[in-house]
Amino acid sequence: MNIAIEIEHGGDIAEGVDIEGIACYVLAQEGQPDNAEVSITLTTNEEVHRLNREFRGIDRPTDVLSFECDGYDDDFDAGDAFEDAGVPDDEPYLLGDIVIASDVAREQTAQFGTTPQQELAVLLVHGLLHLCGWDHVHSDEEAEAMEAREREMLAGVGLAGIR
Numbered sequence: 001m002n003i004a005i006e007i008e009h010g011g012d013i014a015e016g017v018d019i020e021g022i023a024c025y026v027l028a029q030e031g032q033p034d035n036a037e038v039s040i041t042l043t044t045n046e047e048v049h050r051l052n053r054e055f056r057g058i059d060r061p062t063d064v065l066s067f068e069c070d071g072y073d074d075d076f077d078a079g080d081a082f083e084d085a086g087v088p089d090d091e092p093y094l095l096g097d098i099v100i101a102s103d104v105a106r107e108q109t110a111q112f113g114t115t116p117q118q119e120l121a122v123l124l125v126h127g128l129l130h131l132c133g134w135d136h137v138h139s140d141e142e143a144e145a146m147e148a149r150e151r152e153m154l155a156g157v158g159l160a161g162i163r
Helices: 019-029 045-056 102-112 116-131 140-156
Strands: 002-007 036-043 064-068 093-101
16 A cells, blocks of 8 residues: 655644554555555645535535545456456556545544544544545435444554544
């Protein structure tokens, strides 16, 4: 897995959080290929607000945005990940980008009773699950399933019981 991390804002909440380790764990548990690439950016509320407005038509900041990359078949098998797509297995699979508003994460700690580092981990797992095809918008059943999977992933990285 290739995890690119950029911290534009909120380096203090990233201290002590194994962002790369969490990302690799979640992606492996979700069956993503070893050549998957994800970029993770911690940035300002203003930047997330701009992205949310531009790409989702929602004129406010949010805590985390996930942008899935297109072009490759999402169906992988054990032997030849891109067999049907005609892309060699050693080519990178660009899964997508996650953008986290570090100040929103910090603000949510009071609401959820988490530390800033725990909240960052929750948002990271949430964003990664979106890149892996999970959703919570269309039905209560989807939301419950995604929340259950988030709890499983958080427990798997030693953060059981938060949120």
